[in-house]
Amino acid sequence: MRAVVFEQYQSTPVLKDVPKPVPGPGEVLLKVAGAGACHSDVAVFREFSEEFGPAQLKPSFILGHENSGWVEELGEGVSGIAIGDAYLVYGPIGCGHCPACSRGQDTYCANAAKMPYLASGLGRDGGMAEYLRVPARNLVPLGDADPVAAAPLSDAGLTPYHAIKKALPTLAGGGKHVLVIGLGGLGQLAVQILTALTGATVIATDTKDDAMRRAEEAGAVTVGGGPDQAARIRELTGGKGADAVFDFVGIDPTIKLAMESVALRGRVTVVGIGNGNYTWNFYGVPYEVELTSTYWGTIEELHEVVALYRDGQITPEVEIFAMDDALEAYRRLEAGELSARAVVAPGR
Numbered sequence: 001m002r003a004v005v006f007e008q009y010q011s012t013p014v015l016k017d018v019p020k021p022v023p024g025p026g027e028v029l030l031k032v033a034g035a036g037a038c039h040s041d042v043a044v045f046r047e048f049s050e051e052f053g054p055a056q057l058k059p060s061f062i063l064g065h066e067n068s069g070w071v072e073e074l075g076e077g078v079s080g081i082a083i084g085d086a087y088l089v090y091g092p093i094g095c096g097h098c099p100a101c102s103r104g105q106d107t108y109c110a111n112a113a114k115m116p117y118l119a120s121g122l123g124r125d126g127g128m129a130e131y132l133r134v135p136a137r138n139l140v141p142l143g144d145a146d147p148v149a150a151a152p153l154s155d156a157g158l159t160p161y162h163a164i165k166k167a168l169p170t171l172a173g174g175g176k177h178v179l180v181i182g183l184g185g186l187g188q189l190a191v192q193i194l195t196a197l198t199g200a201t202v203i204a205t206d207t208k209d210d211a212m213r214r215a216e217e218a219g220a221v222t223v224g225g226g227p228d229q230a231a232r233i234r235e236l237t238g239g240k241g242a243d244a245v246f247d248f249v250g251i252d253p254t255i256k257l258a259m260e261s262v263a264l265r266g267r268v269t270v271v272g273i274g275n276g277n278y279t280w281n282f283y284g285v286p287y288e289v290e291l292t293s294t295y296w297g298t299i300e301e302l303h304e305v306v307a308l309y310r311d312g313q314i315t316p317e318v319e320i321f322a323m324d325d326a327l328e329a330y331r332r333l334e335a336g337e338l339s340a341r342a343v344v345a346p347g348r
């Protein structure tokens with residue numbers, strides 16, 4: 001079968017023929033419907049090396065950690081899953097039996113250091129291929145919803161969903177405001193999820209006008225950049241600041257903007273892996289402000305994300321690429337030429 005393989009550190013992945021996988025005990029073979037191209041893939045094949053980055057991400061393996069597909073074959077001991085049904089794949093794969101894995105949070109597996117991989121497409125073969133082999137436990141049913149457009153939900157949908165759910169207590173009640181910084185794939189879905197889950201006024205900011213226009217269509221009030229950006233955001237909240245802030249960029253200036261815009265007792269979640277720094281000072285931020293990070297989400301939450309998708313409350317914007325154009329999808333992702341999530345659909 002055709003697959004996009006990360007073969008060596010700090011080099012472009014290659015499109016090549018590899019053997020079709022065989023599902024092991026407890027696993028399912030999926031015919032891939034869609035595989036999303038994510039910025040973290042670029043970090044994997046451009047930035048990591050023998051010395052830097054998780055040991056589990058050593059090449060080579062097939063990329064693609066945002067996957068969906070139709071059941072093609074069942075491994076030994078798997079039942080209750082029908083051939084041909086469409087599923088979204090929960091990417092992270094932990095040990096399956098520690099406290100974190102038991103609550104469906106494989107991202108925080110207590111035995112992660114001993115696992116040979118982190119997720120499908122991150123250390124073990126992913127979905128940028130015609131077929132994908134995954135544990136049956138990682139499947140979330142899509143019913144009759146479009147599986148190709150659903151693929152990015154397993155990361156670009158689940159990551160903001162998890163961050164937002166953790167911040168819901170700060171957004172409960174009337175008169176609340178929430179700020180979304182960075183309107184790429186995750187930020188746009190964050191605006192839709194916040195609109196679906198809360199009654200808060202959603203304020204959004206980005207450097208690209210078309211990204212802000214799309215956030216407005218999803219119900220957000222937008223603020224452009226500039227030296228008085230934090231002041232304009234505060235003005236939109238009636239002076240109090242945003243009760244919750246989500247930073248989907250995570251570089252020095254965006255974390256600073258988040259901390260300048262947050263309300264007393266508010267919560268700032270840095271979602272973007274921009275590796276930025278921030279100097280905290282007791283008098284520099286309102287009292288009881290929380291600053292935290294987040295990473296991916298749980299299997300249970302992915303079921304909830306799919307429920308929102310099937311209800312039409314969230315719609316990922318995707319640009320579909322054929323298998324032969326998969327490397328072009330990564331090239332455009334790296335060049336910043338995409339305005340929607342690139343999804344490689346081997347069937348198209």
Ligand SMILES: [Zn+2]
Pocket residue numbers: 038039040041065155
């Ligand atoms: Zn990702």
Ligand SMILES: [Zn+2]
Pocket residue numbers: 094095096097098099100101102106108109110111112
């Ligand atoms: Zn575990």
